[in-house]
Structures are given as structure tokens and as C-alpha cells.
Amino acid sequence: VMLGSCPAVGGYNIDQLSRGSTDPYVPFNWVLDDIQNGYRLSGEAGKLYRLQAMTMSHGEADQGRIHLGQLTADQYITKLEALRLDVENEAKNRTNVNESLPMLMTQMTTKFGQYAEPLGAPGGPNDEYPHIAVAQFNACRTNPNFYLCCPLYIGTTADGAHMDGFSYRLFAGHYGILYKRIVIDGQRDYKFLQPTKITRQGKVILVEFH
Numbered sequence: 759v760m761l762g763s764c765p766a767v768g769g770y771n772i773d774q775l776s777r778g779s780t781d782p783y784v785p786f787n788w789v790l791d792d793i794q795n796g797y798r799l800s801g802e803a804g805k806l807y808r809l810q811a812m813t814m815s816h817g818e819a820d821q822g823r824i825h826l827g828q829l830t831a832d833q834y835i836t837k838l839e840a841l842r843l844d845v846e847n848e849a850k851n852r853t854n855v856n857e858s859l860p861m862l863m864t865q866m867t868t869k870f871g872q873y874a875e876p877l878g879a880p881g882g883p884n885d886e887y888p889h890i891a892v893a894q895f896n897a898c899r900t901n902p903n904f905y906l907c908c909p910l911y912i913g914t915t916a917d918g919a920h921m922d923g924f925s926y927r928l929f930a931g932h933y934g935i936l937y938k939r940i941v942i943d944g945q946r947d948y949k950f951l952q953p954t955k956i957t958r959q960g961k962v963i964l965v966e967f968h
Contacts, residue, residue, distance in 0.1 A: 760810075761807075763788075763789075765785045765788030769818075771820050772816070772834055772837045772841065775816070786841070790852075793852050806855075807853055807855075809845070811941050813862045813933055815929070817890035817894065821888070831893035832893070834889075834890060835893050835897045838904075839901065846859035859903065860904075860940050860946070861903060862940065865891050865909040866891050894906065895952075899949075902946070907932050910929070913929065
């Protein structure tokens with residue numbers, strides 16, 4: 759039996775999602791409630807409980823903070839890992855299951871919405887470089903507990919800011935595929951599709967993938 763929950767608030771930045779947030783709605787506290795209730799329900803059913811994975815579709819609000827000079831991409835990833843580790847440790851303390859917690863994440867897009875059009879170079883006065891998206895990509899390459907599900911730019915928008923229904927179903931399917939690989943099949947060394955070598959000769963560019 760698999761239990762799932764969605765302790766989320768739209769438009770929140772990483773600090774608002776994390777432990778210690780002073781906002782009226784704190785998703786981190788909801789995560790703890792969900793773990794506790796999952797543990798309780800499993801016990802009542804005579805089953806064992808463990809937190810198998812955590813999904814994260816996020817980044818737009820913090821892309822805006824980078825644009826305003828309130829955050830850096832490295833700080834965002836550090837905070838994201840702190841959030842993952844806080845949830846992992848709480849799950850260990852509440853369930854006595856000593857396992858690392860994989861975070862499965864989508865890569866945010868600057869294809870549409872507030873940060874759709876690149877207006878300048880990184881660090882420049884009109885910087886709209888996709889800092890968060892690039893940081894998410896690099897973090898999933900280097901952190902063994904981060905796994906990239908898929909980039910959101912493959913979807914289409916319904917209103918200029920949100921995906922349409924088909925795209926959300928598509929991303930849910932990608933999450934399901936990644937969940938099976940990481941949790942069910944145990945492929946913790948899984949690598950997402952990414953270039954391994956790029957060669958340019960004049961107008962011809964050759965990209966090799968693993």
C-alpha cells in the first residue's frame with residue numbers, strides 16, 4: 759500500500775517551505791503531520807511504514823529573488839538540501855527507519871511566465887538567466903540524493919503561468935517512472951538524460967548523451 763500527500767502552497771519560496779518559516783501556512787509542519795499520520799495508519803493496519811521519497815516542483819519564486827539580488831543559486835541548493843535532510847531526519851526519528859531520503863524534482867522553466875524572455879547576461883542589469891534551472895540540473899548531477907525527473911519546458915501553458923491539464927498528467931507520468939526506478943527498482947545510481955560531450959564545427963554541433 760502506498761500513501762501519498764501534497765503539503766504544498768503555491769508561490770512560496772524555499773524559506774517559506776522550510777523549517778522555521780514564520781508564515782501562517784508552513785508546509786514543513788504539514789509534512790511532519792503526514793509522516794505521523796502515515797505511521798499511525800500503518801500501525802493500525804498492522805503494517806510497517808517508511809517515507810520512500812519526496813517530490814519537489816519548485817523554483818519560480820526563488821528565480822525572482824535571484825533577479826532582485828536577495829538570493830544566489832548556490833544558496834538555493836544549500837537550502838533545498840537542508841529541507842531534504844530535515845525531512846529525512848524527522849522521518850528517521852518518527853519511524854525508526856534509517857534510510858536516506860531521495861528527492862525527486864522537476865526542473866523549472868523560464869519558457870513562459872514572469873521569467874520567459876532572457877533580457878541580459880548573468881549578473882547584468884537585466885539578468886533573466888535561468889539560475890534556478892541550471893542549479894537544479896547541476897545539483898542532480900552531484901548530489902546522490904537529488905534526482906531530476908524532467909524539465910518543465912516540455913509542457914505547454916494554459917494561462918501564461920500554469921501548465922495545462924495534459925502537461926500536468928505528463929509530468930505525473932514522469933514522476934511515476936522515476937519513482938519506480940529509484941524506489942521500487944532501487945536504482946539509486948540512476949542518471950537522468952544529459953549531455954556528456956558537445957563538439958562544434960562551424961555550423962554543425964554534435965551532442966553526445968550517456
